[in-house]
Amino acid sequence: PKNVGILAMDIYFPPTCVKQEALEAHDGASKGKYTIGLGQDCLAFCTEVEDVISMSLTAVSSLLKKYKIDPKQIGRMEVGSETVIDKSKSIKTFLMQLFEESGNTDIEGVDSTNACYGGTAALFNCVNWVESSSWDGRYGLVICADSAVYAEGPARPTGGAAAIAILVGPDAPIAFESKFRGSHMAHAYDFYKPNLASEYPVVDGKLSQNCYLMALDSCYKVFCEKFEKLEGKPFSMAEADYFVFHSPYNKLVQKSFGRLYYDDFLRNPSFVDEAARTSLEPYKSLSGDESYNSRDLEKANQQASKKIYDTKVQPSTLIPKEVGNMYTASLYAAFASLLHNENSSLIGKRVVMFSYGSGLTATMFSFKIQEGQGPFTLSNIVTLMDVAGKLKQRVEFPPEKFVETMKLMEHRYGAKDYVTSGDCSNLPAGTFYLTKVDSMYRRFYARK
Numbered sequence: 001p002k003n004v005g006i007l008a009m010d011i012y013f014p015p016t017c018v019k020q021e022a023l024e025a026h027d028g029a030s031k032g033k034y035t036i037g038l039g040q041d042c043l044a045f046c047t048e049v050e051d052v053i054s055m056s057l058t059a060v061s062s063l064l065k066k067y068k069i070d071p072k073q074i075g076r077m078e079v080g081s082e083t084v085i086d087k088s089k090s091i092k093t094f095l096m097q098l099f100e101e102s103g104n105t106d107i108e109g110v111d112s113t114n115a116c117y118g119g120t121a122a123l124f125n126c127v128n129w130v131e132s133s134s135w136d137g138r139y140g141l142v143i144c145a146d147s148a149v150y151a152e153g154p155a156r157p158t159g160g161a162a163a164i165a166i167l168v169g170p171d172a173p174i175a176f177e178s179k180f181r182g183s184h185m186a187h188a189y190d191f192y193k194p195n196l197a198s199e200y201p202v203v204d205g206k207l208s209q210n211c212y213l214m215a216l217d218s219c220y221k222v223f224c225e226k227f228e229k230l231e232g233k234p235f236s237m238a239e240a241d242y243f244v245f246h247s248p249y250n251k252l253v254q255k256s257f258g259r260l261y262y263d264d265f266l267r268n269p270s271f272v273d274e275a276a277r278t279s280l281e282p283y284k285s286l287s288g289d290e291s292y293n294s295r296d297l298e299k300a301n302q303q304a305s306k307k308i309y310d311t312k313v314q315p316s317t318l319i320p321k322e323v324g325n326m327y328t329a330s331l332y333a334a335f336a337s338l339l340h341n342e343n344s345s346l347i348g349k350r351v352v353m354f355s356y357g358s359g360l361t362a363t364m365f366s367f368k369i370q371e372g373q374g375p376f377t378l379s380n381i382v383t384l385m386d387v388a389g390k391l392k393q394r395v396e397f398p399p400e401k402f403v404e405t406m407k408l409m410e411h412r413y414g415a416k417d418y419v420t421s422g423d424c425s426n427l428p429a430g431t432f433y434l435t436k437v438d439s440m441y442r443r444f445y446a447r448k
């Protein structure tokens, strides 16, 4: 099989959201901290009737329906998620309910977990399967789903929630350049979930930012080396039309792109323009550690890369700014934003993706975009995904109601024997929602 990659995708995020500007005021943070400081506009969250399983059910059923995919045509299904509902039963097994009617139980794959990286692991598994000798000619299906919630404090405004379903197969409009992959994997305690009685992570914010940037440098280095070896010419930012980042909050994406610009400058000053060469010169011989902690360098990088950021990064920032960190779905929601904003003008372009999961695991990889065929064309993906429509249909909650929901969910986490309100008035038709959890912790869902 040739040009294995993404044939189709769909995204679901809860319509319930809170404006960052309102949250900022409610939390007593200084004006502009969440909107300019973190670069976020809005945060989507699950109310008591939604969770990662319901969102995944919604995303998968929507994708199969929109593209008229016969459920028998799915041969592998992989879920990436870090939202733990059951420690042994995978989210994938819940999704098998959608295949019952068709009689298709012959579907490989389970869940992959490592913070925000699980979706990428799941995607690689499906792509590798289609490229392998065990492929049986059917489609792969990847689901990235998370509800990102933080305890009260500075990390809370970086929450979010979404599920993305991705159909994988050959002759794809979004094809993997499989040889160009650079990974960085190491042991770190930057963000983890050791307290199984709580949905909230333990997070060292500053360390997690540094780990992210360190992993970015390392992945970029390996990616460039592999590119040069295979293509016989050096890689620099000029070789890619777009860069899409895992997006915990937009400010980190701005910093990350600035960092890649600095990496290019260090690798070969002629990769960057004259003005940037002058402004970055004073930082040429900083040690790694010094460079991660220099606020002046950070500013200089952002300044130097600002213009290219606007063309190569900005188009991918829409959904992450509007929805928040979606953990495993974040990178693919950023990619969905790029499709939404650039549509068919992406044909022939190269898109570099950076996936990061705390703990830590990271990979940089790339896509080559083609027109596609049949229902699997770029413009059809954009139309069916309807990002603008989904953003428009949202219901804004006041911060008090958001906080109240978080409190209720703290009680509900790991609990049994309760019935939800079943109030699905805010949900679009076709959305799955949680109705009850019985005395055996079994979860039950209905569809609006």
Ligand code: ACO
Pocket (backbone or CB within 6 Å): 030, 031, 032, 033, 034, 036, 037, 038, 116, 154, 155, 156, 158, 191, 203, 204, 205, 206, 208, 209, 212, 247, 248, 249, 251, 252, 325, 358
């Ligand atoms: N107007 C404009 N900007 C402001 C204002 C204001 N009134 N107040 C603060 N800022 C800026 C700060 O200068 C800073 O920007 P800078 O880094 O460019 O200087 C930014 O807003 C954030 O302010 P901090 O004081 O650094 O924020 P704080 O430490 O309170 O929290 C953090 C930020 C650490 C990111 C926190 O939200 C967090 O822990 N998030 C979760 C961890 C995370 O997402 N890590 C990323 C990788 S791991 C992952 O994906 C989960």
